[in-house]
Amino acid sequence: MRLLDPLWAGLATAGFGAMFNLRSRDLPLAAAGGALGWAVAAPLQAATGSQAIAYCVVSIAIGAWSELVAAFRKRPASVYIACGIIPLVPGGGMYYTMLAYVRGDNWNGLSTGLGTLLAAGAIAAGLAISGAVSRLILSAGGGSRLSR
Amino acid sequence: MDQDFAPTNPEDALLLAADAARAMLESGGETYRAEETAVAVAAALDGAEAECYATPTGVTISFFGLDGHVHSIVRRIKRRAMHLERVALIDALARSLAAGERGYAAAAAELDRIERLPGHSVAAGAAAAAAGAGFFALLFGGAWNDALVAAATGALVTSFTPAMARKRVPDFFTNLLAGAAATLLCLGARSLGLATSSDATVIGVLMLLVPGITVTNAIRDTIAGDLVAGVARGADAFMSAAAISAGAGAAYQLWRLLGGAMG
Numbered sequence: 001m002r003l004l005d006p007l008w009a010g011l012a013t014a015g016f017g018a019m020f021n022l023r024s025r026d027l028p029l030a031a032a033g034g035a036l037g038w039a040v041a042a043p044l045q046a047a048t049g050s051q052a053i054a055y056c057v058v059s060i061a062i063g064a065w066s067e068l069v070a071a072f073r074k075r076p077a078s079v080y081i082a083c084g085i086i087p088l089v090p091g092g093g094m095y096y097t098m099l100a101y102v103r104g105d106n107w108n109g110l111s112t113g114l115g116t117l118l119a120a121g122a123i124a125a126g127l128a129i130s131g132a133v134s135r136l137i138l139s140a141g142g143g144s145r146l147s148r
Numbered sequence: 149m150d151q152d153f154a155p156t157n158p159e160d161a162l163l164l165a166a167d168a169a170r171a172m173l174e175s176g177g178e179t180y181r182a183e184e185t186a187v188a189v190a191a192a193l194d195g196a197e198a199e200c201y202a203t204p205t206g207v208t209i210s211f212f213g214l215d216g217h218v219h220s221i222v223r224r225i226k227r228r229a230m231h232l233e234r235v236a237l238i239d240a241l242a243r244s245l246a247a248g249e250r251g252y253a254a255a256a257a258e259l260d261r262i263e264r265l266p267g268h269s270v271a272a273g274a275a276a277a278a279a280g281a282g283f284f285a286l287l288f289g290g291a292w293n294d295a296l297v298a299a300a301t302g303a304l305v306t307s308f309t310p311a312m313a314r315k316r317v318p319d320f321f322t323n324l325l326a327g328a329a330a331t332l333l334c335l336g337a338r339s340l341g342l343a344t345s346s347d348a349t350v351i352g353v354l355m356l357l358v359p360g361i362t363v364t365n366a367i368r369d370t371i372a373g374d375l376v377a378g379v380a381r382g383a384d385a386f387m388s389a390a391a392i393s394a395g396a397g398a399a400y401q402l403w404r405l406l407g408g409a410m411g
Contacts, residue, residue, distance in 0.1 A: 004286075005287060008283045008284075008286040008287045009283070009287055011279060011283040012279070012280050012282075012283035012284045012287060012355075014279065015276045015277065015278070015279030015280030015281075015282075015283060016276070016280045017232075017276075018268065018272065018273075018275075018276035018279070019230070019268070019273060019276040019277060019280060019306075019356075020176070020230040020231070020232045021230065021231040021232055021233050021234070021267050021268055022232045022233065023233050038287075074240075075236040075239070075240070076177075076181065076235060076236060076239045078177070078178055078181065078235070079232045079235060079236050082176070082230070082232060082361060083232075085361070085364060086360075086361070087287065089360030089361055089363075089364060090360055090363070091284075091351065091354060091355040091358040091360045092288060092351050092355070094354075094358045094360070094389055094392075094393070095347075095350065095351045095354050095358070095396075097393070098392075098393035098396055098397055099347075099400075101393070101397065102396075102397040102400045102401065117363075120360070120363040120364050120367055121367050123364050123367075124364050124365075124367035124368045124371060125367075125371070127364075127368060128368065128371045128372070
């Protein structure tokens with residue numbers, strides 16, 4: 001990972017947050033989530049050699065960060081999650097899948113496509129885990145009937 | 149009960165619950181959140197046994213009113229655009245109703261205000277898209293000039309897509325055209341020597357278009373048990389991805405036929 005990559009990830013997240021009509025004073029928090037995710041994801045992927053494991057772990061971290069910020073700001077966590085996972089979301093994978101098919105390399109396209117789907121599944125699984133844990137913690141504290 | 153606090157009739161409560169759930173789904177809120185919002189609003193306004201069934205394309209709500217009748221309504225959802233501020237405000241509105249901090253009249257006025265909340269202007273949207281595309285180009289290994297080309301292309305492509313949605317051009321066709329335009333513009337910029345890596349530049353722009361969030365949310369809905377909603381979102385994501393890929397792929401083939409360099 002290059003040193004400035006988390007910064008670019010954070011700034012790209014802020015751009016998407018603004019596109020998603022996130023209010024401007026929440027943008028730095030959302031960007032921090034995106035930068036944090038990328039800073040952990042790249043070394044973890046290099047260490048484990050598995051994109052799916054890295055993305056699942058990182059999504060748990062992004063989910064936890066979002067729940068924390070959400071409790072602090074009294075807003076739904078999903079507002080911050082939607083921005084925080086932007087750098088992980090498999091847009092690049094979709095592009096390389098398409099490129100492989102265009103070049104007539106169907107096998108490469110198939111394996112890249114499956115990897116992309118697996119990455120999306122890993123992100124969703126990570127978020128489900130962090131969501132379930134935070135729900136357990138909140139319900140133990142006797143929170144509202146509405147889930148965060 | 150206070151006159152402003154209770155709705156005058158069950159239909160008012162029903163309409164408020166339905167509009168809140170619809171606005172939640174139109175703004176990119178999760179399926180379970182839209183359902184919980186509708187149930188919380190209906191229950192807070194004296195509806196017993198409130199039930200809501202939401203999918204990305206429609207909401208059905210019913211409850212047993214104090215007048216002894218069952219009331220229900222169906223709301224169809226046709227356009228969806230991310231508006232996280234609306235999601236947060238509708239969520240807060242449902243909470244304040246459930247907590248009894250707000251009555252019917254105040255809640256109806258607040259929902260009306262939320263629905264009128266403007267999205268970003270075209271210029272701000274273009275600037276945000278430029279930032280998203282440019283920084284993604286850097287993240288995917290592009291150089292500074294690649295980022296600038298991606299930013300300009302991203303701003304251009306995302307400025308014309310909302311106009312096409314307003315003119316009721318099908319999303320499939322808009323995505324097809326956007327994917328092709330983004331790819332051709334980036335390849336053209338590279339052949340003019342403006343960009344160095346066409347991969348990084350094209351990915352930066354396509355990140356604005358590809359349904360990465362939709363794919364992830366489809367799986368999240370399915371994990372949460374909202375199976376129909378998950379499958380519907382998955383189909384939505386698949387069609388967008390197919391359209392963008394077809395557009396980008398066609399642009400690549402055209403470029404190759406015209407003798408342009410790839411890479």
